Amino acid sequence: MLRIFDHLVGRGPLRICAHVPSADGPGDLTGLRVLLTADVLARVVELRGRAVLTGRTGPEVPGAAAAGIHPADAEGSPEEIAEALGGPPAVQLSGRPYEGGGGLSLRVAEAVREGGDGDGSEDGDGLAVRLALLGQPYHRPVTLTAGAVQDAGRRLARWRRAVAGWAEEPSKPLLDALVRTAREGLEDSLDTAAALRALEDLAADGGVPVGTKFETFARLDRVLGLELTREIGTAPAGGAGA
Incomplete structure (x- = not known):
């Protein structure tokens, strides 16, 4: 199992590059999943207080913005990205074995949306697709029904x-204990599924004050990127019981 902790510490910004493969049909979400994994990694590092610079090679992914993925700081060839970011990326993410060398290489497994229904950019469920993908280990193939x-x-x-x-x-x-455990899993192997399970258990725990639930959900959402606080002030109260 990959351990990324040692790559999250150091001086200066952490440079990350996502190598997006061409889509193999309308339901192919592999490119989106590569960008999503890079986005989560960047959020984990930023939560530690370290700056992140990101690059992207390959085609644009139409559903990226709808899925809450931050745009890259640089685009183009690996050489162009290294120049734009002020140095070569220390972490490379790809949908296939990365042959460029240098730094840590993360291979992101393929993802397919059953029925070729697209990536959520048109039907408004981009963040639902994000959540569904986060519920699965990034290194295992997944088919979203x-x-x-x-x-x-x-x-x-x-x-x-x-x-x-x-x-x-x-x-x-x-x-603190829940956030610490979730962060350890994220730093060790980007275990977003475990973080989601922890939030589900917390929501159902009647012994935890709702103010604590709110702060914990808000903190972990800084990594998960699901816009869980989006409805504050826009909907009637009454969600305290989850």
Whole structure:
């Protein structure tokens, strides 16, 4: 299992490059998954307080913005990206074995949306696709069914309602132990699935103050990028029970 912790520390910005493969049909989400994995890695590093610079080779991915993926700081060939970022990337992410050498190489497994239904950029479920992909280890192939994306959309809606309700209550300290455990998993192997399971368990735990639930969800969402606080102030209270 990959351990990335040692690559997250150091002086100066961490340079990351995502090598996006050409799509193999309308339901191919591999390029999106490569960008998503790079986006999560960048968020993990930034949560540690270190700056990140990102590059992208390969074609644009139409669903990237809808899936909450930050745009790259530089695009083009590996040489152009190294020049633009002020040095060669220390982490390379690709949908196939990376042969360029240098730094840490992460291979992201293929992802397919069943039925060739696209990436969510047109039907408004880009963040549901993001959640569905985050629920699977990035190094294992995945096929997203229509039901899986729908379930992810319902889960997002439920969590956002809950967070909006929790925000109406007094704030409490976040659960340090849960955040620490989730961050250790993310730093060790980008284990986003474990972080999602921890949030699901927390939402259902009636013994935890809702103010603590709010702070913990908000903190981990800085890495997950699911816009869980988006409905604060726009929906009636009443989500405190998740």
